[in-house]
Amino acid sequence: xxxxxxxxxxxxxxxxxxxxxxxxxxxxxxxxxxxxxxxxxxxxxxxxxxxxxxxxxxxxxxxxxxxxxxxxxxxxxxxxxxxxxxxxxxxxxxxxxxxxxxxxxxxxxxxxxxxxxxxxxxxxxxxxxxxxxxxxxxxxxxxxxxxxxxxxxxxxxxxxxxxxxxxxxxxxxxxxxxxxxxxxxxxxxxxxxxxxxxxxxxxxxxxxxxxxxxxxxxxxxxxxxxxxxxxxxxxxxxxxxxxxxxxxxxxxxxxxxxxxxxxxxxxxxxxxxxxxxxxxxxxxxxxxxxxxxxxxxxxxxxxxxxxxxxxxxxxxxxxxxxxxxxxxxxxxxxxxxxxxxx
Amino acid sequence: xxxxxxxxxxxxxxxxxxxxxxxxxxxxxxxxxxxxxxxxxxxxxxxxxxxxxxxxxxxxxxxxxxxxxxxxxxxxxxxxxxxxxxxxxxxxxxxxxxxxxxxxxxxxxxxxxxxxxxxxxxxxxxxxxxxxxxxxxxxxxxxxxxxxxxxxxxxxxxxxxxxxxxxxxxxxxxxxxxxxxxxxxxxxxxxxxxxxxxxxxxxxxxxxxxxxxxxxxxxxxxxxxxxxxxxxxxxxxxxxxxxxxxxxxxxxxxxxxxxxxxxxxxxxxxxxxxxxxxxxxxxxxxxxxxxx
Numbered sequence: 001x002x003x004x005x006x007x008x009x010x011x012x013x014x015x016x017x018x019x020x021x022x023x024x025x026x027x028x029x030x031x032x033x034x035x036x037x038x039x040x041x042x043x044x045x046x047x048x049x050x051x052x053x054x055x056x057x058x059x060x061x062x063x064x065x066x067x068x069x070x071x072x073x074x075x076x077x078x079x080x081x082x083x084x085x086x087x088x089x090x091x092x093x094x095x096x097x098x099x100x101x102x103x104x105x106x107x108x109x110x111x112x113x114x115x116x117x118x119x120x121x122x123x124x125x126x127x128x129x130x131x132x133x134x135x136x137x138x139x140x141x142x143x144x145x146x147x148x149x150x151x152x153x154x155x156x157x158x159x160x161x162x163x164x165x166x167x168x169x170x171x172x173x174x175x176x177x178x179x180x181x182x183x184x185x186x187x188x189x190x191x192x193x194x195x196x197x198x199x200x201x202x203x204x205x206x207x208x209x210x211x212x213x214x215x216x217x218x219x220x221x222x223x224x225x226x227x228x229x230x231x232x233x234x235x236x237x238x239x240x241x242x243x244x245x246x247x248x249x250x251x252x253x254x255x256x257x258x259x260x261x262x263x264x265x266x267x268x269x270x271x272x273x274x275x276x277x278x279x280x281x282x283x284x285x286x287x288x289x290x291x292x293x294x295x296x297x298x299x300x301x302x303x304x305x306x307x308x309x310x311x312x313x314x315x316x317x318x319x320x321x322x323x324x325x326x327x328x329x330x331x332x333x334x335x336x337x338x339x340x341x342x
Numbered sequence: 343x344x345x346x347x348x349x350x351x352x353x354x355x356x357x358x359x360x361x362x363x364x365x366x367x368x369x370x371x372x373x374x375x376x377x378x379x380x381x382x383x384x385x386x387x388x389x390x391x392x393x394x395x396x397x398x399x400x401x402x403x404x405x406x407x408x409x410x411x412x413x414x415x416x417x418x419x420x421x422x423x424x425x426x427x428x429x430x431x432x433x434x435x436x437x438x439x440x441x442x443x444x445x446x447x448x449x450x451x452x453x454x455x456x457x458x459x460x461x462x463x464x465x466x467x468x469x470x471x472x473x474x475x476x477x478x479x480x481x482x483x484x485x486x487x488x489x490x491x492x493x494x495x496x497x498x499x500x501x502x503x504x505x506x507x508x509x510x511x512x513x514x515x516x517x518x519x520x521x522x523x524x525x526x527x528x529x530x531x532x533x534x535x536x537x538x539x540x541x542x543x544x545x546x547x548x549x550x551x552x553x554x555x556x557x558x559x560x561x562x563x564x565x566x567x568x569x570x571x572x573x574x575x576x577x578x579x580x581x582x583x584x585x586x587x588x589x590x591x592x593x594x595x596x597x598x599x600x601x602x603x604x605x606x607x608x609x610x611x612x613x614x615x616x617x618x619x620x621x622x623x624x625x626x627x628x629x630x631x632x633x634x
Contacts, residue, residue, distance in 0.1 A: 058439065060443075109615055112618050112619065112622040113618060113622050115435055116435050116436070119439050120377065120569045120570075121573070121614070121618065123379075123566065124566055124569060124570055124573075124610070126566075127562070127566040127611075128608070131608065134604070135604050244447075247443055247444075251440070286455040287451065287455065289450055289451030289454065290451035290452060292444075292447060292451075293444045293451060296441075296443075296447070297425060297441065297444050297448075300429075300437055300440060300441050300444070301425065301429075301441075304433070304437060
């Protein structure tokens with residue numbers, strides 16, 4: 001069981017209190033719209049970090065589950081099962097659990113490989129799902145896409161239900177990560193990340209740990225996809241299963257700090273508004289791609305370990321001057337243990 | 343039956359081009375443990391360069407290979423020096439995936455600005471002519487493309503097996519630490535190796551542009567296939583990549599004629615899953631180090 005520390009509790013209270021009040025303090029539609037996307041990526045990045053950051057398995061195919069969640073909601077909508085208004089939000093837990101269950105056999109196959117090969121298999125999986133979305137015409141309408149009725153929310157606060165849905169999933173993701181970090185599963189994952197063979201050697205059940213984490217991570221991802229689809233009310237394959245979504249979330253994780261609790265959300269908080277601004281200023285998607293690639297390369301080369309571990313190192317090094325700072329030696333582990341109770 | 347034989351011929355010829363594309367990818371992995379997600383983008387870049395050489399300078403696409411490969415080789419060396427070498431050794435493998443993905447996006451963006459996103463194809467005068475061999479249609483362009491790919495692969499094989507540089511590359515693939523201890527400059531090998539790996543991609547791209555139409559986004563289509571091929575052949579195994587490429591080319595073509603063209607790319611994924619279940623290290627892979 002994770003220990004609740006006052007500092008960590010205070011941090012969570014400030015973050016979620018602030019986020020809860022945000023749409024009432026700044027109610028302009030365009031601002032809340034941007035906040036919806038920021039929270040969406042914060043959730044995606046946090047969910048990705050659960051697998052990629054804690055176990056070290058780099059999945060580049062998470063957007064396949066994002067798209068699957070989006071299509072699940074859209075298809076249920078089209079076939080009249082879930083009604084309009086607020087009801088689509090209530091099927092999201094089902095979408096998440098469904099995605100987690102479907103993910104298990106896929107993960108079992110993918111986890112037969114390690115490191116780069118695992119990443120390759122997940123990339124391939126992304127294209128399989130994209131191809132399925134194109135080809136299963138009777139279910140997905142192929143490249144024409146699926147539309148949903150625009151929900152009857154008042155125009156002035158139209159974004160608010162989506163904002164709170166995204167916030168709820170993001171909070172769930174952060175809570176899940178925090179809980180896992182302090183639990184036995186978290187210790188198993190850290191052991192796998194550090195040396196999987198040795199972890200197996202000392203009796204860690206590596207396969208169940210990896211499978212459960214994969215299912216949790218993609219379940220959250222699929223729920224976010226569901227909210228996203230309902231927010232846009234129209235999805236088609238290239239758009240719902242866009243490799244840029246995964247790669248964006250992964251970039252945010254690296255910027256904020258891989259393997260830390262708040263790093264992915266911090267990365268999203270910095271990059272999504274910047275991204276929206278870039279898209280607004282540069283307009284044409286071609287220039288936007290180049291800008292994106294540039295930001296990506298700069299982050300990877302200048303800050304490969306991310307903001308939170310780098311800052312934590314500085315702080316630990318600074319404090320350590322008085323107390324023989326051994327802690328600062330091993331960056332990631334310092335931040336992991338420091339953030340463990342937050 | 344006739345249709346299946348016809349499909350096999352077509353698939354084998356396409357497979358030869360895939361073999362050239364995948365050999366560079368697996369070579370880069372063997373030398374540096376780097377997975378170059380930008381390999382597809384480099385192929386499309388080669389296709390566009392050859393397209394421009396053909397439409398503007400009227401150079402035959404097969405001749406333009408001689409012009410394109412040095413240019414892309416230099417680009418590859420530059421990419422290796424600027425973006426891959428600075429990565430720390432212990433996390434190079436995972437970071438290189440993301441860095442090369444970013445490079446792919448950058449190339450895609452630049453190509454979309456220069457050429458827009460309209461589909462193009464390089465169409466020389468002989469594009470549609472074909473021979474009849476024992477009653478089967480054999481497209482001339484595809485035979486030339488296959489021949490060029492095999493020729494470049496043969497040169498690559500000779501360089502790796504007969505030259506001093508090739509011996510250094512193989513030593514680095516087998517055991518980088520011992521190779522460095524014996525005085526092999528790993529940085530130089532990596533830079534040249536990466537240059538060669540993307541230059542072969544560009545050469546393959548030049549012929550790809552004659553056989554298929556392409557736009558800047560086509561690299562996703564290619565990279566998903568090529569990654570499957572190198573996993574199938576065993577990461578870092580050059581011979582494995584060639585055999586896997588020929589096999590996948592044929593499997594894809596046969597599926598396209600017997601089932602439907604829209605499902606043909608599934609051949610790759612079905613075979614990939616089957617291989618992972620039975621033999622996760624690929625056909626010719628070894629668990630520890632790559633074999634060349």
